Each structure stands twice: as structure tokens, then as C-alpha cells.
Amino acid sequence: MRIAVPNKGRLHEPTIDLLERAGLHLDNGAERKLYADTVDPDVTVLFARAADIPEYVRDGAAEIGITGLDQVRESGHRLAELLDLGYGKCRLVLAAPEDGDIESVADVSGKVVATEFPNIARTYFDEQGIDAEVVEVTGATELTPHVEMADAIIDITSTGTTLRVNRLGVVDEVLSSSVRLFAHPDAVDDPKVAQLVMALESVLSAEGKRYLMMNAPREKLDDVREVIPGLGGPTVMDVAGDDTVAVHAVVNERDVFEVVSDLKKVGASGILVTEIERLVE
Numbered sequence: 001m002r003i004a005v006p007n008k009g010r011l012h013e014p015t016i017d018l019l020e021r022a023g024l025h026l027d028n029g030a031e032r033k034l035y036a037d038t039v040d041p042d043v044t045v046l047f048a049r050a051a052d053i054p055e056y057v058r059d060g061a062a063e064i065g066i067t068g069l070d071q072v073r074e075s076g077h078r079l080a081e082l083l084d085l086g087y088g089k090c091r092l093v094l095a096a097p098e099d100g101d102i103e104s105v106a107d108v109s110g111k112v113v114a115t116e117f118p119n120i121a122r123t124y125f126d127e128q129g130i131d132a133e134v135v136e137v138t139g140a141t142e143l144t145p146h147v148e149m150a151d152a153i154i155d156i157t158s159t160g161t162t163l164r165v166n167r168l169g170v171v172d173e174v175l176s177s178s179v180r181l182f183a184h185p186d187a188v189d190d191p192k193v194a195q196l197v198m199a200l201e202s203v204l205s206a207e208g209k210r211y212l213m214m215n216a217p218r219e220k221l222d223d224v225r226e227v228i229p230g231l232g233g234p235t236v237m238d239v240a241g242d243d244t245v246a247v248h249a250v251v252n253e254r255d256v257f258e259v260v261s262d263l264k265k266v267g268a269s270g271i272l273v274t275e276i277e278r279l280v281e
């Protein structure tokens with residue numbers, strides 16, 4: 001099985017990191033390699049441009065692709081989306097000069113819109129019944145309204161800094177995007193693909209969770225249970241020849257601060273908080 005992943009840019013590192021955490025360790029090699037073998041002899045990772053990954057998968061050069069939803073939509077290819085991997089979150093928006101006269105999508109009729117996403121832009125305007133001219137650029141889209149090349153743009157925003165700096169305001173949201181795991185439709189039922197999905201899911205499930213271990217007096221067990229919120233009951237183990245039990249539980253990271261002090265209050269001791277690498281549910 002071949003997995004196409006971004007070869008550079010902001011999506012490269014987090015993607016490699018995720019594969020590593022899922023246990024799919026990449027063979028070290030020279031930087032700028034075009035592909036890498038992994039611990040699994042049946043799995044190879046291909047490094048491609050984020051924008052080209054949908055084409056690799058459609059073509060069958062890779063069974064699996066990891067890239068932004070925006071890129072898959074722009075490609076127009078019908079791929080199966082298997083997982084939302086949660087990073088690379090951004091919005092594709094229609095934006096126009098703050099001091100201009102474009103305040104709604106309708107105001108773009110008869111105007112020029114610059115974008116790196118011409119297919120998404122045309123589909124969007126068609127759906128809205130708006131007749132706008134779409135001009136394709138390959139970067140620095142925010143510049144085009146300032147040099148009278150375009151009246152508005154359709155571009156990516158996340159923190160909003162770039163739009164603000166260029167005195168552009170959001171007129172409408174075109175697409176909400178994040179990085180997804182895509183498969184060729186013919187590969188969806190491949191057991192190897194299912195294995196990868198499960199491994200990645202287990203990493204996503206573990207995010208934001210912590211593992212708590214502690215000792216507690218047996219007669220305080222009900223109090224301990226009450227303190228530990230949700231996420232399935234704790235595991236309780238006898239500590240041989242003692243009136244003490246060992247309690248293990250998974251809790252949300254954001255609850256740890258409160259839970260630990262509450263556990264202390266009801267008599268728990270030796271409380272350990274550890275990270276969870278993977279959680280197979």
C-alpha cells in the first residue's frame with residue numbers, strides 16, 4: 001500500500017508526526033526523498049505536493065492520500081474520505097477590500113475574483129447564480145485587489161492576520177477545511193487500509209486524554225468512582241494482602257487538574273498522571 005503525504009510546507013511535519021505516533025515509523029533516509037519505506041514492509045510513503053495528492057490517489061499511484069479537503073475539492077476527483085485528521089484547519093473565504101463596495105456575494109456579479117482555487121470558485125459562483133470572472137494565481141492572492149488585478153479574492157484564512165494586514169474583509173465562507181485521510185474508491189475495503197485507519201483513529205482518540213493511576217483505601221472506592229468523570233468506569237485491582245486497591249482511569253486532560261485534587265481529598269495516594277500514545281476503542 002502506498003500513502004501519498006505532503007512533501008513540504010505546513011502539512012508535512014504534522015503528517016509525518018501522526019504516522020509515527022500511529023506506529024508507522026518511516027525509515028530514515030536523506031532529506032528531500034521522494035518516498036520512504038516503513039516498519040511495515042507492505043506500506044510505502046510517497047512525498048508529493050499537497051495539491052497533487054488527490055491526483056496521485058485518483059490515478060492509483062497511491063491507494064491512500066493525506067491532504068487538505070480544499071485540495072481534494074479543487075481537484076474535482078471523487079475520492080473516499082475516511083478520517084478527519086483535525087489539523088490544517090482553515091477556511092476558504094470570499095474576501096474584498098474593507099473600504100470597497102462589495103458587501104455580499106451578489107455584489108461580485110460582473111467583477112473579477114482572483115484565487116488559487118479556480119474550480120472551487122467557479123462551482124461556488126455557479127451555485128449562487130453569480131456571474132463573476134475567475135482569475136487563477138498561484139500565491140500572494142491577497143495582493144491582487146491592491147493592484148487592480150481583481151475586485152475580490154477567494155483564499156485561505158486561519159488566524160485572519162493576512163486578510164487584516166491587507167485590509168480585506170470576509171464576505172462569505174466558501175469551504176471549511178482540514179486535513180483528511182482519503183482513499184481510492186477501490187481501496188476502501190482493503191484490510192491494510194482498515195489497519196491504517198484503526199491505527200490513526202487510536203492516535204486521535206488518545207489526544208487530549210490522560211491516564212490516571214492511584215492507590216485508594218478499599219472503603220473509599222465509591223468516593224473515588226464519583227470523582228472520576230465519564231469515559232467508562234475505572235479499572236480496579238486488588239493490591240495483595242492489603243485494604244488498598246489500585247485504580248486506573250482515562251480522563252480528559254482538561255479535567256485532570258480538578259480530578260487530582262478531588263482524588264486527594266477522598267483519600268487516594270500515589271497518583272500518577274501519564275500521557276496516552278494510542279487508545280483503541
Ligand SMILES: Nc1ncnc2c1ncn2[C@@H]1O[C@H](COP(=O)(O)OP(=O)(O)OP(=O)(O)O)[C@@H](O)[C@H]1O
Pocket residue numbers: 008009010011050051067068069070071088089090156157158159177178179
Ligand atoms: N494558514 C493556514 N492555516 C491552516 N491550514 C492552511 C493554511 N494555509 C494552507 N493550509 C492548508 O495547507 C494546505 C497546503 O497549503 P500550501 O499548498 O499553501 O502549502 P504550504 O504549507 O503553505 O507551503 P507553500 O505554500 O510554501 O508551498 C492547504 O491546501 C490547506 O489545506
Ligand SMILES: O=P(O)(O)OC[C@H]1O[C@H](OP(=O)(O)OP(=O)(O)O)[C@H](O)[C@@H]1O
Pocket residue numbers: 139140141142155156157158159160161162163
Ligand atoms: O489567516 P492567516 O493565519 O494569516 O493564514 C492565511 C494565509 O496562510 C496561507 O498562506 P501561506 O502562509 O501558506 O503562504 P503561501 O501564500 O506562500 O502559501 C494562505 O494562503 C493565506 O495567505
Ligand SMILES: [Mg+2]
Pocket residue numbers: none
Ligand atoms: Mg501556503
